[in-house]
Amino acid sequence: MDFEPTTEQRLLIEQVRRFVREEILPLEETLDPDASELPATDLARLVGKTKAMGLYGIDIPREFGGPDIDIVTRTYLAIEMAQHRAGLYVPCYGAFGGAGLAQLFEANDDQKERYLFPTLRGEKKAFFGLTEPSGGSDPARAIRTRAERRDNGWVINGSKIYISGADRAQYGIVFARTDAAKGRGGITCFIVDAGTPGFHVRRVVHTLRSSSYATELEFTECWVSDHQVLGEVNKGFAIANDRLSRQRIPYAAGCIGVAIKAQEMALEWSKIRETFGEKLANRQAIQWMLVDNELEIRTATYFTLVAAEKARRGEPFRTEAAMAKLLASENGGKVVDRAMQIFGGMGMTKDLPLERWYREMRIRRVGEGPSEVQRMVIARDLLGSKLR
Amino acid sequence: MAMRLRLDGPWRPLDAAEVARLPGQLGVYQIADGEGRIAKIGEAGARAPFGLRTALERELAARGPGWRFRVEVNMQYRTRWFELLMVHRADHGALPPDNAADSPALGRLSPA
Numbered sequence: 001m002d003f004e005p006t007t008e009q010r011l012l013i014e015q016v017r018r019f020v021r022e023e024i025l026p027l028e029e030t031l032d033p034d035a036s037e038l039p040a041t042d043l044a045r046l047v048g049k050t051k052a053m054g055l056y057g058i059d060i061p062r063e064f065g066g067p068d069i070d071i072v073t074r075t076y077l078a079i080e081m082a083q084h085r086a087g088l089y090v091p092c093y094g095a096f097g098g099a100g101l102a103q104l105f106e107a108n109d110d111q112k113e114r115y116l117f118p119t120l121r122g123e124k125k126a127f128f129g130l131t132e133p134s135g136g137s138d139p140a141r142a143i144r145t146r147a148e149r150r151d152n153g154w155v156i157n158g159s160k161i162y163i164s165g166a167d168r169a170q171y172g173i174v175f176a177r178t179d180a181a182k183g184r185g186g187i188t189c190f191i192v193d194a195g196t197p198g199f200h201v202r203r204v205v206h207t208l209r210s211s212s213y214a215t216e217l218e219f220t221e222c223w224v225s226d227h228q229v230l231g232e233v234n235k236g237f238a239i240a241n242d243r244l245s246r247q248r249i250p251y252a253a254g255c256i257g258v259a260i261k262a263q264e265m266a267l268e269w270s271k272i273r274e275t276f277g278e279k280l281a282n283r284q285a286i287q288w289m290l291v292d293n294e295l296e297i298r299t300a301t302y303f304t305l306v307a308a309e310k311a312r313r314g315e316p317f318r319t320e321a322a323m324a325k326l327l328a329s330e331n332g333g334k335v336v337d338r339a340m341q342i343f344g345g346m347g348m349t350k351d352l353p354l355e356r357w358y359r360e361m362r363i364r365r366v367g368e369g370p371s372e373v374q375r376m377v378i379a380r381d382l383l384g385s386k387l388r
Numbered sequence: 389m390a391m392r393l394r395l396d397g398p399w400r401p402l403d404a405a406e407v408a409r410l411p412g413q414l415g416v417y418q419i420a421d422g423e424g425r426i427a428k429i430g431e432a433g434a435r436a437p438f439g440l441r442t443a444l445e446r447e448l449a450a451r452g453p454g455w456r457f458r459v460e461v462n463m464q465y466r467t468r469w470f471e472l473l474m475v476h477r478a479d480h481g482a483l484p485p486d487n488a489a490d491s492p493a494l495g496r497l498s499p500a
Contacts, residue, residue: 032433034466037493167474167495200498203393204471210464213471218500350434 003305009073015053016080023049024084024092033350036086036211038093046095057097059250060120061105071249075308078250079301082257085353088360089209091254101126101173102246103189103239107230115171115191127172129160129192129217130240136162137373139175139240140184145219147176147188153225154178154190156198160217167201167215170194174219175236182234189236191228198222208359244369248321249311251368252304252328256297258357259332262339263293265354269343280342289338296331303327319381326374329364336361393475393499399424399456402448406457412438415461416468419447419486422454428486429476431469432459475499 005013023046027038038046050056058074060066069077081091104116104126118124135142145158156176166172171193179186192199198220205214231239267290270280280286304327307320336357340347347354365371395418400406402419417440419428432443440459447457462468474497477483483491 032435032466034434165495167497168493194496200500201496202498202500204467204474204497206464206467206471210467213467215495215497 001306001309003072003302003309005076009076012055012069012073013076013080016055016077017083019049019053019095020080020083020087020092023095028085033085033353033356034211036090036093038095043093043095046092047097050092050096055096057120059098064105064116064120071312072305072308075249075253075304078253079257079260082254083261085356086211087261088254088258088357088364089212091257097122101128102243103173103230106239107191110227111191111230124170125165125168127163127166127169128243129163129166129172129174131160131162133159133161137369139187140237143175143177143187145174145176146180147178147190149178151223153223154188154229156190156192156219156222156224158219159202160219162205162207162214163217164212164214166194166217167204173230173239175240176219179234184237186234187236187240188233189230189239190224191230192219192222192224193228196222196224207363209363210359211356245318245321246311247368248325248374249304249307249317251364252300252307252321252324255328255332255361255364256300256304258361259293259297259300259328259335262336262354262357263290263297265352266290266293266339266342286342289342293335293338296327296335300324300328300331319378322369322374322377325368326371326378329361330371333358333361333365393471394479395458395460395472397458397460399458402444402451402455402457403453404448407441407444407448410441410444410459411461412441413461414439414463414465415459416465416472417444417447417457417459418472418484419451420456422456424456426476426484427455428484429469429472431465433465470494471497 027042047056054067057066058069058077062068078091081096082088086093104112107116115124119126130136130139132142132144134144145156145160147154147156156174158176171191174190174192175187176190177186178188199222200218202216202218205216207214270286270290273280303320304324307317307324310317310320336354340354340358343352343354346352349355399420414434415432417430417432418426420426430443432440436442440461444457470492473483473487473491474494478497478499
């Protein structure tokens with residue numbers, strides 16, 4: 001596979017790089033170091049620019065009005081979009097738009113009208129309700145929230161945790177057990193409106209990611225109609241699983257973007273900073289750190305582009321996406337850590353973005369499937385799918 | 389185990405001597421009038437040179453005497469601030485008066 005960007009890709013990369021440099025970085029100089037949102041007027045102005053660039057909603061499929069950019073190019077651009085202080089979790093503060101929940105691309109026409117299209121227009125926000133206090137990596141077994149058939153609909157009872165954005169969403173996708181005896185074949189996906197009686201956002205869950213929070217949800221006798229079933233009854237696991245694989249590619253790209261920026265900062269600093277009469281760049285200990293950073297960035301980038309290319313070709317890419325996510329999140333953490341070491345005391349401060357990246361990058365080894373689960377996915381592929 | 393949801397420390401008078409005793413750390417604070425009605429929930433973020441002390445010095449300069457305050461040192465000052473605002477709105481049906489004009493975008497919380 002050849003990953004030398006094409007001329008068109010280079011132009012797009014340069015366009016996004018300039019956008020980050022000229023539009024995002026100056027704004028961050030006055031924002032709180034932990035901010036994850038721009039003032040509404042700034043965001044509207046930037047959205048206007050990305051629309052003019054033809055890059056708004058780049059993750060939206062063409063048939064739903066997206067600009068039809070392939071996943072390899074989107075991966076290159078995601079790497080660029082992450083290269084600022086808030087970039088790991090809020091690339092360009094959302095100025096390039098979102099894709100909504102990919103599961104809704106499979107929704108029926110009525111659901112698309114009520115949920116997908118308003119979301120793509122930016123009129124509605126959604127949350128993804130999968131993880132529960134009993135676990136998140138093994139949804140087939142961990143889901144204890146249950147939905148029972150009652151009154152020509154479904155009654156949901158249970159709880160979800162570490163759910164982002166549920167308090168501000170108009171609706172969410174909620175996975176619940178509809179057949180206790182069937183394991184992964186007994187999970188159904190529901191669309192739940194935020195105003196539905198019995199749906200509660202109970203508390204904020206504070207994490208290392210101090211710029212934004214997760215929430216804990218509770219469902220108490222929460223009744224939804226049959227129209228709120230997404231896909232088929234007892235086939236919700238496939239919907240959850242599809243997202244988990246697909247999401248790993250942009251997730252990896254974000255880690256790589258931040259690692260590239262941290263390395264760039266470390267390289268510049270090592271050429272300026274003198275200790276004991278010598279530039280840091282002339283010290284072998286520092287050189288080795290920089291070399292290790294570069295190797296790990298390039299390795300992660302290659303594996304992520306391989307996953308993207310296989311996805312672009314329509315080939316199975318679950319194993320490659322797991323490799324990409326594993327390498328990018330682990331290597332990204334190591335790169336940021338070394339960059340902090342090179343900066344010394346300054347690297348620990350909120351004056352630089354490194355400390356925020358360090359905290360947020362740590363979450364990446366757990367979010368979207370922890371490193372151990374990625375290794376399980378890869379091992380399963382190596383040893384045969386019957387391995388359990 | 390969930391963290392404590394509401395600030396419940398004792399109120400302190402908002403005066404120069406009390407403010408001078410504050411740490412320079414990051415965190416959140418509440419301002420109340422003489423009857424203990426909360427007028428504002430604020431954050432002391434990393435742009436404040438001396439964190440909570442700077443934030444409360446500014447409050448004192450803007451308000452004058454007769455107010456009270458309490459603080460919580462918290463590195464997660466930003467999400468804690470959002471949380472306190474949402475809890476206040478859930479408890480009282482509205483934000484504190486001095487937050488109403490320029491509140492950040494908030495979600496709905498229905499604390500148990």
